[in-house]
Amino acid sequence: MADAETKSIDKASIRMIEKAASDGVNTVFDRAEATKPCPIGMVGSCCKNCGMGPCRVPLPKGKTETPEEKQKRRGLCGATAETIAARNFIRMVAGGAAAHSDHGRRVAELFLAVAKREAPGYEIKDEQKLLQLALDWGIEIGDRSNNEIAIDIGEMALAEFGKQEGEVLFLRRAPLKRQELWRQQGVAPRGIDREIVEIMHRTHMGVDQDYQNLLRQGVRASLADGWGGSMIATELQDILFGTPAPVLGRINLGVLKQDEVNLIIHGHEPLLSEMIVVVAQEPQMLELAKSKGANGINLAGICCTANEILMRHGIPLAGNMLQQELALVTGAVDAMVVDVQCIMQSLPDIAQCYHTKIITTSPKAKIPGAIHMEFDEHNAIESARTIVRTAIENFPNRGNSIDIPDEQSDLVAGFSHETINYLLGGIFRASYRPLNDNIINGRIRGVAGVVGCNNPRVKHDDAHLTMVKELIKNDVLVLQTGCSAMACAKAGLMTPEAAAKYAGEGLASVCEAVGIPPVLHLGSCVDNSRILMAVTAMVKDGGLGDDISDLPAAGAAPEWMSEKAISIGQYFVGSGVFTVFGVNWPTLGSDEVTKLLFQDFEAMYGGMWAFEPDPIKAAHLMIEHIDKKRKALGIDKARERVLYDMTMRRELEAV
Numbered sequence: 307m308a309d310a311e312t313k314s315i316d317k318a319s320i321r322m323i324e325k326a327a328s329d330g331v332n333t334v335f336d337r338a339e340a341t342k343p344c345p346i347g348m349v350g351s352c353c354k355n356c357g358m359g360p361c362r363v364p365l366p367k368g369k370t371e372t373p374e375e376k377q378k379r380r381g382l383c384g385a386t387a388e389t390i391a392a393r394n395f396i397r398m399v400a401g402g403a404a405a406h407s408d409h410g411r412r413v414a415e416l417f418l419a420v421a422k423r424e425a426p427g428y429e430i431k432d433e434q435k436l437l438q439l440a441l442d443w444g445i446e447i448g449d450r451s452n453n454e455i456a457i458d459i460g461e462m463a464l465a466e467f468g469k470q471e472g473e474v475l476f477l478r479r480a481p482l483k484r485q486e487l488w489r490q491q492g493v494a495p496r497g498i499d500r501e502i503v504e505i506m507h508r509t510h511m512g513v514d515q516d517y518q519n520l521l522r523q524g525v526r527a528s529l530a531d532g533w534g535g536s537m538i539a540t541e542l543q544d545i546l547f548g549t550p551a552p553v554l555g556r557i558n559l560g561v562l563k564q565d566e567v568n569l570i571i572h573g574h575e576p577l578l579s580e581m582i583v584v585v586a587q588e589p590q591m592l593e594l595a596k597s598k599g600a601n602g603i604n605l606a607g608i609c610c611t612a613n614e615i616l617m618r619h620g621i622p623l624a625g626n627m628l629q630q631e632l633a634l635v636t637g638a639v640d641a642m643v644v645d646v647q648c649i650m651q652s653l654p655d656i657a658q659c660y661h662t663k664i665i666t667t668s669p670k671a672k673i674p675g676a677i678h679m680e681f682d683e684h685n686a687i688e689s690a691r692t693i694v695r696t697a698i699e700n701f702p703n704r705g706n707s708i709d710i711p712d713e714q715s716d717l718v719a720g721f722s723h724e725t726i727n728y729l730l731g732g733i734f735r736a737s738y739r740p741l742n743d744n745i746i747n748g749r750i751r752g753v754a755g756v757v758g759c760n761n762p763r764v765k766h767d768d769a770h771l772t773m774v775k776e777l778i779k780n781d782v783l784v785l786q787t788g789c790s791a792m793a794c795a796k797a798g799l800m801t802p803e804a805a806a807k808y809a810g811e812g813l814a815s816v817c818e819a820v821g822i823p824p825v826l827h828l829g830s831c832v833d834n835s836r837i838l839m840a841v842t843a844m845v846k847d848g849g850l851g852d853d854i855s856d857l858p859a860a861g862a863a864p865e866w867m868s869e870k871a872i873s874i875g876q877y878f879v880g881s882g883v884f885t886v887f888g889v890n891w892p893t894l895g896s897d898e899v900t901k902l903l904f905q906d907f908e909a910m911y912g913g914m915w916a917f918e919p920d921p922i923k924a925a926h927l928m929i930e931h932i933d934k935k936r937k938a939l940g941i942d943k944a945r946e947r948v949l950y951d952m953t954m955r956r957e958l959e960a961v
């Protein structure tokens with residue numbers, strides 16, 4: 307086992323990596339040492355789409371290729387390196403868009419069941435958002451009941467997935483100019499499922515063999531994710547479970563408790579976790595816990611389920627993706643309940659070394675060695691009770707090898723698009739106007755969405771933190787989701803005090819006046835749709851151009867690993883945002899494909915990709931882009947550096 311300090315910057319994780327080694331437990335950090343990435347597959351130069359292959363078409367090393375040699379560098383079917391790289395890339399988009407959208411579909415199904423009163427235990431929590439969505443979708447309100455309106459919304463939402471013609475409904479929310487651009491480029495998605503299926507068809511052996519045409523379909527399917535499946539998930543979850551508002555939370559393995567039943571909820575869909583939150587507070591459950599010698603029931607989250615229950619209930623976060631195994635290594639987790647996405651198959655094996663019960667709940671995601679307790683949303687409370695009871699009954703089985711790290715940090719989360727609107731503008735004039743004004747006057751240089759996963763190919767959390775610190779130091783307001791948000795929260799960037807400590811003078815002055823951290827937590831991976839809504843609101847409030855691509859804004863996923871991250875990045879780019887990824891880049895095997903994504907896309911979509919593994923350099927690429935946009939808007943004049951006294955701060959508040 308190599309030095310644990312080279313694996314993570316997080317002290318709690320380092321300590322658990324060391325404990326895993328002394329307990330003889332193999333984790334992802336060991337596997338990353340033992341299994342090196344295939345250099346040909348990593349750059350998109352390997353095709354296994356048919357039985358004539360796999361065909362590898364790597365760029366020749368250390369010499370320039372003649373056109374004749376390039377002509378010959380093909381798969382058996384004749385596919386060129388360009389076709390292969392583009393096919394591989396858009397299959398990643400399809401995988402990511404499918405994951406987010408199937409999550410959205412599940413939420414829509416539950417939503418409809420709740421509307422029809424077929425899912426006891428759930429209710430419509432945000433009536434205002436329900437009515438707003440009804441207005442957006444042209445659904446009659448009149449004197450109809452919430453449930454009647456919700457039935458129409460649920461049916462329309464579900465129909466979005468299988469729609470064969472027309473356009474995904476939420477596209478209408480985008481700035482008009484953006485909608486026109488999508489239509490001109492032929493990338494306005496029809497139905498969500500249709501675009502994903504079409505990728506699988508086009509990338510089958512012998513179908514679409516024009517890399518430009520393939521990548522166009524990649525953009526279309528990604529937009530069906532961001533402005534379709536993910537947005538449906540976020541909107542309907544908010545209506546059902548409540549739209550997040552600022553909430554204080556805690557994060558890191560130190561949130562686990564020695565004397566309480568520790569139940570970790572891991573995965574992505576909040577359908578089950580919402581019920582577990584309710585059940586864990588029931589008197590009979592607390593009694594049962596007491597009877598087993600525990601002082602209470604402690605819920606904590608991992609990955610995006612964690613973000614969902616943090617945003618709405620302030621439930622603590624145990625950690626991000628690379629901490630899922632380490633949580634078990636504490637020896638103090640009595641049960642870990644999982645649903646879908648980002649769940650490691652190694653969990654049941656590691657759990658065997660301790661006493662933890664791993665419980666799978668989705669028919670779509672079973673793991674050998676785990677206990678499967680299928681979650682039935684029509685009987686959600688009972689499903690949740692069975693799970694909570696299992697955790698409680700396992701409490702007395704804890705072994706001696708318990709070590710809970712001390713580390714835990716405070717954070718403020720809950721920055722939905724609506725909350726940002728309210729915080730900035732106040733209750734009577736909720737708007738993004740103050741943000742736009744502060745961008746125009748230069749106190750805030752621009753806005754960056756920094757999102758995405760952890761990846762054991764790079765030091766855990768390091769790139770997230772380094773990039774975000776550099777951005778806020780340069781007066782860029784950062785919006786975050788997913789595991790990236792958790793990395794920065796652990797380091798204390800999500801408290802209002804972080805503004806004075808880490809942010810540039812201009813950004814700090816605005817954060818202090820409004821009372822927000824310089825880094826805002828917007829939620830889970832599907833909640834990247836909140837970032838789309840935030841940038842759209844900035845355009846609509848005026849003064850910063852008439853399209854998302856005019857904004858001084860950029861995106862990044864410095865430690866990405868999942869196909870979902872590729873789909874998110876692609877819909878950011880397709881929506882007009884310059885987006886930088888770290889770690890590695892999956893089309894480097896084709897110069898043409900990479901050039902199209904990194905350069906030509908700018909003329910086509912106003913947004914383009916970049917790859918830069920060094921987080922400081924990546925942050926400066928984003929800042930350069932932000933400055934380029936400021937210049938184009940004519941707001942690039944150097945601002946005066948002034949210290950703010952109380953009168954000036956009051957003025958700022960009154961903007």
Ligand code: SF4
Binds near residue numbers: 356381385512
């Ligand atoms: Fe090889 Fe073509 Fe088959 Fe891919 S589709 S494995 S390139 S023959």
Ligand code: MSK
Binds near residue numbers: 574647648
């Ligand atoms: S959980 S997709 S590792 S952000 Fe959404 Fe984290 Fe990436 Fe999974």
